[in-house]
Structure formats: structure tokens, C-alpha cells
Amino acid sequence: MRTGPGAVKRRALQSSASDLVECRPLGTEGWWPGLVTPKAAGVDLVGWAQTSRDHVAALLARHKALLFRGFDRQSADQLSDFVAATSDNSLLDYKDRTTPREALGKKLYTSTSYPADRRIELHNEGTYWRRWPLKLYFACGVAAESGGETPLANVARVLDRLSPQTVARFEEAGFTLVRRFNDGFGLPWQEVFQTEDRAEVEAFCRENAIAFEWGEDDRLATRQTRPAIRRHPASGERVWFNHAAFFHVSAYAGPDRDALEAELGSDRMPYATTFGDGSEIPVAVVEEVLAAYHAEERRFPWEAGDILLVDNMSVAHGRQPYTGERRTLVAMAEPHDG
Template sequence: MTATEIIAQPGTPADTYLTENRDKLRRVLAEQGAILLRGFEVGGVDGLDGAVRAFSGSAPLTYAERSSPRSTIKGQVYTSTDYPPAEEIFLHNENSYQAVWPHTLYFFCIEPALTQGATPLADIREVYRRIDPTVREEFERRGWRVVRNFHPEFGVPWDQTFGTDDRAAVERYCRGKGIEPYWRPDGGLRTTAVRKAVHTHPGSGTPVWFNHATFFHVTTLAPEVQEGLREIFTEEDLPTNTYYGDGGRIPEEVMDHLRAAYRASTTRFDWQRDDVLIVDNMLAAHGREPFTGPRKIAVAMAEASDG
């Protein structure tokens, strides 16, 4: 997938352009999956908030059920995932492990990296086509299961993930979102949810490979990270892991096949300062290359969807 690139006339405000061309650009996004705005006057983080409102017609969403560390820049605009620069972030669709997710994503380049640091994109229609039909059918029949363990003093704590330290409130939230909570003896929390692996795009009805089954599987982590986690935790206590929906293990060769399907469908571009990337989250997976330098990308999410 290559984002449709639009180069601005000098001095063109991004929010004005999006307002005036909204209908045409919405059609482009629904077909291509991503739009890159380059050379526009954005106006910083406040301007990104205005661009979201202009294009999505609503305010940015709050980042809920956090699975990775992020910092709030202002309002509902966040940093991209705060992982160490040397680590790759594998391709994924934002919040596809949840019952409700953002349909449209916005990335704003405050400061590009010195080297690498791209936000690669993969067309998940193409990912779906590249996956062996027998593998797809297995997931469609059985679904996929995500198990998350929130350990005290390790990773994102459960009270930050759910935005409250009230256990009863967490349980109510989980019941409403199809999540099974279990309070661990050490004061932590384990959650289990079963989701669909294949969805249909709400605009076109095209099947898309929309899930976190690959991203959250322990074997997708770098080998040294896998080894370190397995030394600390038993399999059932890993911070995240995925299975078939009935709890069966996903074979390693299947995970290798899924990762290969994503990588074969991937394209990249180099960020420039003040670029705005708009992504249809149900058409394009995104990730992050390792990088050097100060790279800072702001992220906003909009248009809550349940498929």
C-alpha cells in the first residue's frame, strides 16, 4: 500500500484544505487506505486537532484499553508508542483487539528521525489475500483469543489501561466489552477476550485481516525479548499472547506465515517535518521502523467503530 500523496500550494492550511475537499478525500481514503498531506500549514498539535475535526467531523477519541506506553501531548493527541528507538514495532491495526476501535488514524510528524523511523503501511486486503485459505478458514471458524497479564511494576498497569483503580468499575467495563477479567493473587489482572480475525470493511464489504493475533503473539517479539520474558514468566503469565479462540495454540509455522504475509504487503516512506498521514484503520496496518535521532510523531484517533 502506498499512501496517496498530496503536495500543498505554499501556505495552504491543512484544516481548510480538508474541509473544502472532504468528500473527495473521503472517497480516496476509502479506496486507497492512506493519504499523505505534505507541505501544508498544520499549526502544530492544536492544528492536528483541528484537522481531525475538519476531516472526521468530530473530536479525537480518548486512547482506551492501552496496550503500549504513550504520553499525552495535549488533549486527545498522543505520542506514538514510546518504545526504545532500536526496537521495531510490528504491523498492526490500532485497537483491533477491542470491541470498539478508531476507524480513522492521524499521524503528524513533529520531528523526523535522522535515519529510518518510517511508519510502514500494509494493505490488509492484500494481507488477507496472501494468507493461505486453509489458515484463514481456521481463524474464521475458531476466532482468536488475546490474553493480557497486568503485573505490578511491569509494563502498563491495569489502572492506567482502564483509566481507574476501582476494580468494580474495571469489571463493569469488561462485561460490556466481551472481556473476562481475573484478579491475580499478586494484585495484578489477567484479561481474556475472543474476537473475530476477519472483518468486512464497512464501506466496501471487502474482507480484511483485522486483528492483533500476530502482533500480540510472543513469537513476534525480537528473540532476545522473547527469551527474557520466558525466563521471567510462565506461558499463561506472559504480558500478552494469542491463541485460537477456543484456547488452542497457534502453530509456529502459522505465525511465520502470517508475519510473511504482512511483510510482503508492506510499503514505506520517509517522514518530513509537518507531514500528516491519514489512515483508514480497517484498510491499512501500520508499524514503526527502528530509528536514530529525535523522531517525534503525534497520533490522534477518530470515528469509533465496531465493524
């Protein structure tokens, strides 16, 4: 048996892993993510996490999202190791894409490439997929000069803010995402499905309950209907889990919407949502949903080296406009079949 100061230090780390950090809410009013920080200098985040998986799981169940800050040698480059230490290490590929991202290997990606002066509205990842991640990871490599926060919202609380009529309508009908590709706007289907082969696209669509139709000039239209309200697989909590407002035609920015409608027509927009039965979602309902998100929104400023772990079925995320350089890495873990 190996002895000496190093072995003593390792045993102490293992025996007191849950005592080496503290976790407190980032804010004081209502729900806030938990801020996890070391109680003393020299605590390595990955090393601590490797011996503290159950403790991290308990903290995540309590707080829904956790911001890890201030650990020794903490950096965005450690994201793969941190994911492995705090999940079952089953990572999802980013397929059936709606936004451009750069793949970095090991199923890590940059955050969505989107104009810096625009806001990305709150949403949960993959609500229109048949298989979505239960855990999301964000790692801050470079914090923006100003702005660039990742707003968060507890979607059980969002659901509680909606009128009974809105909840009943979505619970009964679900929502449908309609996409139209290769009109020169949005991502081409070749990037969305990561293939040039139409047969592969068709196989993916059939496997994932996505209706599809090919048109002239290699154009593709898809339609996928999903529940709008789900139950969390661990807590049983009912959560608002959909992109109904995010991709609604009314959500396009003013000048962008005008240009798209002028070029394509209102029935050819790259993205649109309806109720699951195909009926129109009124703009007033979209505004109600967005107001509920905004009322529950929580923000914090990023610091380089921060790692954020999010329960994807409990918490929606977005992005604020920013100035300067901003670099955030993303991983999606623990796929769940709906």
C-alpha cells in the same frame, strides 16, 4: 454583504477547493498510499480541508491512506483542526492500553513509547476492542535523524496472501488475546484502564466482553475473543484485522522472551494469543502471517509537518527503528462498534 479582495479570495477557495491539490501514489508497484500536495503555494491545509471533506473522503476510499505534505503553515500542531475538518470529530480515548503513550489533551497522544532500536510490527489499531477507530491520524513534529518510518500495509492484500487453510481456521475460530498484569512486566492494569478502582475495571470489562480474573497481590488476568477477519463497513471488502501474530508469544524479541520465560514461565507471559477456541496458534502460522505483512509493506521517509490519514480497517501500520529525536502525534477518530 462584505466585499473586497478577502471575500473574493474566500469564494475562490470554496468554489475550487478540489482543484487546489493533486494526489498521486507514493510508489509505482501495487498498492501505495496517496501523496496529497498543493498545486500552488499558499494553500492552507486546514482551510482547504474544511471546504473539501467529501473530496478527502473520496481520496481516502481510493487510496486507503493519504500523506499530506507541502501545504502552507502545515505543522503537527494543526492536527486537532485537521481531524475536525476531515472526520465527524468523534475521537477515542486510549483505554484498554497495550503501550505507554503521553496524553496531550484534546484526545491527542504521542506515538507509542518503545525503544528506538526496536521495530514495531504491523498492526491495525484496536482490533481487540469492541469499539475501534475507523480513521487514524499521525502528525510528524520531529523527523528522526535516520529510520523511524511508519510502514503501512493494505490488509485486504495481506489476507489474499494467506493460505486457504489459515484463512478458514481464523475465520471459524477468531483469535483471543490473553493479558496478565502486575507481575512487574508490561503495563499495570491501573495504567491500562486509567483507573485505580477495581470496580471500574470490572464494569469496563463487562461492557466490552472481556473476561477477567483477579489473583493474589492485586494481579489481574483478562481474555478477549474477537473475529480475525472482518468486512469494511463502507466498502464491504474482507480484511485481515487482528493482533494474532503481533501479541503471539513467538513475537517477543529473543533476549526479552528468554528473560520473561525464565522469570514468569511460558504460561505467565504478559501477552499471548490463541485461536478463539483456546487452541494454540502454531509458530508456522504466525510466520506465514508476518511474511504476508512484510510482502505488502510500504515505507516513506517522514518530513516535519507531514500529516498521515489512515483508513484503520484497510491499512496496518508499524514503526521502524530510528536514531536521533523522533516526535509523532496520534489521534483516533470515528469509532465503530464491532
